[in-house]
Amino acid sequence: MALGYLYKTDETPISSIAMSRRFLVVPSLVLVFSLFAVSCSESSDPESLSGVAAQIYAGECAEQSGNEVVIYSGRTENLIEPVLDAFACETGVPVAVRWGASTDLALLVEADGDRTEADVFLSRSPGPVGFLESRDLLGEIDSDVLDLVSPENRSGSNTWVGFSGRKRVLVYNVDQLETGELPASVFELTDEKWRGKVGIPATNGSFVDWFTVFRDVHGDDVATEWLDDMVANDADLYSNNRSIVEAAGRGEIDVGLVNHYYNYQEVAAAGETHRALNHDFADDDIGSLLIITAATVLKSTDAPDEAAQLLRYLLSAPVQQYFTDETFEYPLAAGVEANSTLPPLTALEIGSVDFDALGGGFATTNDIIEASGILDS
Amino acid sequence: MSMTPRSAPVGLRLLGGVVALLFSGPALYLLWRNFDESADPFGLLGSAPTLEPLGRTLQLAVAVSVSAALLGTFLAWISIRTDVPGARIWRVLLPIPLVFPTFLGAAAFIRTLSPGGLVSDLSAEVGVDLTRDIRGFSGAWLVLTLFTYPYVYLPVAARLRQLPGSLEESARVLGDSPTMTFRRIVMPQIASSVMAGSVLVFLYTISDFGAVQLMRYDTLTRAIHTNHLARPPVALALSLILLVLALVVVVGERIASKRLVAVTTNRAQRPMIYRLGRGRWVSWGVVSAVFSLAVIAPLATLTDWAWDGLRRSSTGGRSLTIDSDKVIESSVNTLQVSVIAAVVAVLAVLPVAFLVGRYRSKVGSWSHVVVVSTFALPGILIALALTYWVRSSSTANDLFAGTMLLLIFGLVVRFGSLALGVTLDAVRAVPGGFHDAAATLGAGKLRRFRTIDLPIMGPGLLAGGGLVLLSVMKELPITLLVAPLGFPTLTTRIFQSFEDAFVAEAGIMAVVLVAMSSLLSWFLVIRRADHL
Numbered sequence: 005m006a007l008g009y010l011y012k013t014d015e016t017p018i019s020s021i022a023m024s025r026r027f028l029v030v031p032s033l034v035l036v037f038s039l040f041a042v043s044c045s046e047s048s049d050p051e052s053l054s055g056v057a058a059q060i061y062a063g064e065c066a067e068q069s070g071n072e073v074v075i076y077s078g079r080t081e082n083l084i085e086p087v088l089d090a091f092a093c094e095t096g097v098p099v100a101v102r103w104g105a106s107t108d109l110a111l112l113v114e115a116d117g118d119r120t121e122a123d124v125f126l127s128r129s130p131g132p133v134g135f136l137e138s139r140d141l142l143g144e145i146d147s148d149v150l151d152l153v154s155p156e157n158r159s160g161s162n163t164w165v166g167f168s169g170r171k172r173v174l175v176y177n178v179d180q181l182e183t184g185e186l187p188a189s190v191f192e193l194t195d196e197k198w199r200g201k202v203g204i205p206a207t208n209g210s211f212v213d214w215f216t217v218f219r220d221v222h223g224d225d226v227a228t229e230w231l232d233d234m235v236a237n238d239a240d241l242y243s244n245n246r247s248i249v250e251a252a253g254r255g256e257i258d259v260g261l262v263n264h265y266y267n268y269q270e271v272a273a274a275g276e277t278h279r280a281l282n283h284d285f286a287d288d289d290i291g292s293l294l295i296i297t298a299a300t301v302l303k304s305t306d307a308p309d310e311a312a313q314l315l316r317y318l319l320s321a322p323v324q325q326y327f328t329d330e331t332f333e334y335p336l337a338a339g340v341e342a343n344s345t346l347p348p349l350t351a352l353e354i355g356s357v358d359f360d361a362l363g364g365g366f367a368t369t370n371d372i373i374e375a376s377g378i379l380d381s
Numbered sequence: 382m383s384m385t386p387r388s389a390p391v392g393l394r395l396l397g398g399v400v401a402l403l404f405s406g407p408a409l410y411l412l413w414r415n416f417d418e419s420a421d422p423f424g425l426l427g428s429a430p431t432l433e434p435l436g437r438t439l440q441l442a443v444a445v446s447v448s449a450a451l452l453g454t455f456l457a458w459i460s461i462r463t464d465v466p467g468a469r470i471w472r473v474l475l476p477i478p479l480v481f482p483t484f485l486g487a488a489a490f491i492r493t494l495s496p497g498g499l500v501s502d503l504s505a506e507v508g509v510d511l512t513r514d515i516r517g518f519s520g521a522w523l524v525l526t527l528f529t530y531p532y533v534y535l536p537v538a539a540r541l542r543q544l545p546g547s548l549e550e551s552a553r554v555l556g557d558s559p560t561m562t563f564r565r566i567v568m569p570q571i572a573s574s575v576m577a578g579s580v581l582v583f584l585y586t587i588s589d590f591g592a593v594q595l596m597r598y599d600t601l602t603r604a605i606h607t608n609h610l611a612r613p614p615v616a617l618a619l620s621l622i623l624l625v626l627a628l629v630v631v632v633g634e635r636i637a638s639k640r641l642v643a644v645t646t647n648r649a650q651r652p653m654i655y656r657l658g659r660g661r662w663v664s665w666g667v668v669s670a671v672f673s674l675a676v677i678a679p680l681a682t683l684t685d686w687a688w689d690g691l692r693r694s695s696t697g698g699r700s701l702t703i704d705s706d707k708v709i710e711s712s713v714n715t716l717q718v719s720v721i722a723a724v725v726a727v728l729a730v731l732p733v734a735f736l737v738g739r740y741r742s743k744v745g746s747w748s749h750v751v752v753v754s755t756f757a758l759p760g761i762l763i764a765l766a767l768t769y770w771v772r773s774s775s776t777a778n779d780l781f782a783g784t785m786l787l788l789i790f791g792l793v794v795r796f797g798s799l800a801l802g803v804t805l806d807a808v809r810a811v812p813g814g815f816h817d818a819a820a821t822l823g824a825g826k827l828r829r830f831r832t833i834d835l836p837i838m839g840p841g842l843l844a845g846g847g848l849v850l851l852s853v854m855k856e857l858p859i860t861l862l863v864a865p866l867g868f869p870t871l872t873t874r875i876f877q878s879f880e881d882a883f884v885a886e887a888g889i890m891a892v893v894l895v896a897m898s899s900l901l902s903w904f905l906v907i908r909r910a911d912h913l
Contacts, residue, residue, distance in 0.1 A: 102866055105880070132610060366612075
């Protein structure tokens with residue numbers, strides 16, 4: 005029986021062998037090709053920069069030498085790579101980057117422990133920096149670097165320095181609202197008038213940071229009551245700033261609490277067809293807080309001098325100018341004025357995020373956010 | 382004559398054990414960190430902030446697996462066993478939804494159906510309002526069903542191709558209606574494939590973060606994400622609960638599948654093709670509708686973004702932040718890592734498949750459970766676990782940290798489960814009689830493997846590799862965190878562009894990603910695998 009079976013289907017295995025040889029040819033070719041392509045793509049050092057990076061540094065590139073600075077960057081490649089290219093070219097310090105979300109990279113540094121390859125961590129929002137500080141993974145930054153920014157934009161314990169700012173604003177749909185109807189304070193958003201019309205990125209890092217400062221400034225009772233009232237007023241939960249700006253642009257919501265930066269990107273990309281604009285709350289309102297992006301040096305770094313050099317570079321005039329002209333952020337150092345399209349920044353007076361005060365504050369913030377019921381909406 | 386039961390060779394069992402150990406790295410990490418951080422998973426299980434997202438996770442996972450099972454089985458049946466117009470083309474097109482990263486697919490979906498999106502614009506032209514606010518449970522369910530049905534479709538299609546037509550013909554001759562034939566003959570034969578596929582859908586759904594986040598549906602992965610920095614012990618405990626849930630489901634499936642009838646295969650016989658008559662075009666309409674929703678809709682939006690960006694940069698507007706060099710670089714990296722990971726994944730699960738499929742060994746069962754349940758863990762946890770273990774030993778750190786090897790390993794651990802199901806089916810498809818006969822004729826083990834197993838299993842192994850390949854192409858967290866420095870892939874660059882609202886850049890690279898994976902799946906998997 006077994007023999008007969010084998011005999012009867014004799015042809016199947018043999019023809020399949022021929023097939024299976026062919027199966028293997030294609031993947032092997034792909035493999036060989038891709039390995040080849042990778043080995044060829046190693047480029048030599050550039051002699052000078054081109055494109056946006058050349059706006060930061062137009063001269064000839066120095067020869068690459070010395071310790072390499074490894075950066076974990078929560079700021080995205082699209083925005084920061086020209087800055088890092090300019091740094092490597094102008095100073096000759098070799099740079100390697102791991103890109104990712106700030107939160108994920110902070111978790112990675114923690115999992116890395118003392119053996120982390122990272123020398124510098126750039127965070128898009130304060131939370132991840134507070135986390136690393138609480139785990140005692142941050143080193144101290146030289147005072148001559150810290151002194152480049154005003155005291156409210158740097159750590160009291162010398163562990164981080166702000167290098168650009170994003171302001172909290174209210175994004176609104178221009179077809180549904182007149183400027184006169186817009187509120188002067190976040191506290192007005194709990195009015196009946198705004199029922200079901202406001203988007204909140206309640207689980208997003210920058211909102212959580214903002215709300216933690218809110219608690220710090222107004223006290224837990226006021227902050228909790230405000231958020232509960234917002235939920236009672238049918239505020240809509242969104243996952244992040246960008247999706248709120250999109251939703252406001254297409255009229256899904258009338259207004260939303262976001263960082264100023266995203267609407268500038270949408271307008272730059274879509275022009276007139278994007279139907280939303282930023283509205284600034286009153287200067288002394290908590291809604292006008294400045295959220296800063298921060299640079300830190302890891303405690304375990306083996307290139308402390310080069311790391312300090314990089315931080316100093318981020319705070320230099322050409323780079324600060326780049327941040328405000330190309331990424332529409334607020335400069336924090338070197339006396340650079342904010343781009344004229346940005347609203348003047350008097351909001352600084354109420355202080356930017358104080359990471360140190362935030363230290364253990366996130367757990368409580370999360371408790372209040374969860375208890376508000378916004379996540380179940 | 383049936384295969385004589387024998388115990389597995391020691392070498393194979395050892396190999397199976399090693400695979401299980403390597404795959405259990407993330408689980409051991411969770412156990413250790415829970416202990417180390419004094420997390421309290423049992424205490425959390427009783428609290429509302431845990432139970433509510435857990436309940437929602439379960440609801441969503443059950444709903445998505447049921448609908449994906451129905452949809453995947455239906456599409457496999459229609460495209461393999463009927464004379465639906467364009468059956469051959471559908472076989473190439475239907476697996477494509479697998480290549481969309483869910484964070485991108487969900488976003489494109491929202492954009493397409495929302496006010497101002499393509500669908501609502503077009504429908505407004507003809508006076509219909511098709512605008513939908515897709516969010517919450519229904520949004521997450523829809524998107525995940527559309528993007529995960531291939532996990533059921535691919536193995537069921539493979540199984541349907543291999544079913545001998547004779548049984549069905551006999552049933553029809555004896556007077557069974559087509560539906561009765563399907564229920565009594567076909568259903569029992571494909572049940573194990575449907576179930577194995579549905580388990581993958583279930584596990585993928587509980588591991589997903591991209592779609593549930595964008596659809597604003599609060600599940601366990603979202604709770605893990607928000608607690609990661611603020612309250613690490615809570616995040617660790619929730620992750621452990623997720624893993625236990627996966628274990629329960631996988632063990633349950635193992636027990637249930639033992640009760641199913643053994644499958645018969647006969648590759649010499651053509652499968653029976655049903656004539657649908659007038660139903661042909663109805664079926665064509667249904668398949669087209671599914672494909673339009675799952676592929677055309679998101680792809681149209683992505684193309685729209687890409688086109689806008691290209692036009693803008695060429696007419697003096699804002700220039701793009703990527704150039705062709707960057708697109709090529711990330712395409713090559715994507716290709717390289719996904720091909721290598723696919724090959725390694727198939728090799729890694731092969732011993733487990735042999736242990737389970739041919740020897741019913743205990744070691745095999747354990748390895749199988751470990752490999753499959755790991756699929757429920759979000760990629761970020763796998764990345765953190767690998768990093769933690771490698772960095773904890775100075776030798777491992779020197780050898781593996783920041784290497785390509787570690788990246789491939791992480792991807793294989795994440796997606797090995799996808800290759801295992803199909804590989805297992807392939808192992809089972811080798812008739813035991815062949816081996817007995819060949820052994821009688823004096824063929825050694827290796828020769829039998831080369832001349833009997835490999836040729837018959839070839840298509841199945843390719844399909845398994847294909848599933849891994851397509852999944853690696855869209856993988857994000859492991860690639861971001863574990864890859865060697867300066868190793869961008871299409872998906873990592875899409876993610877970054879998208880994060881900062883550079884939608885044109887994201888669109889361009891997404892179109893490249895979809896085109897590349899469609900081509901690959903055609904060349905490597907579908908065109909060559911004669912059983913698909």
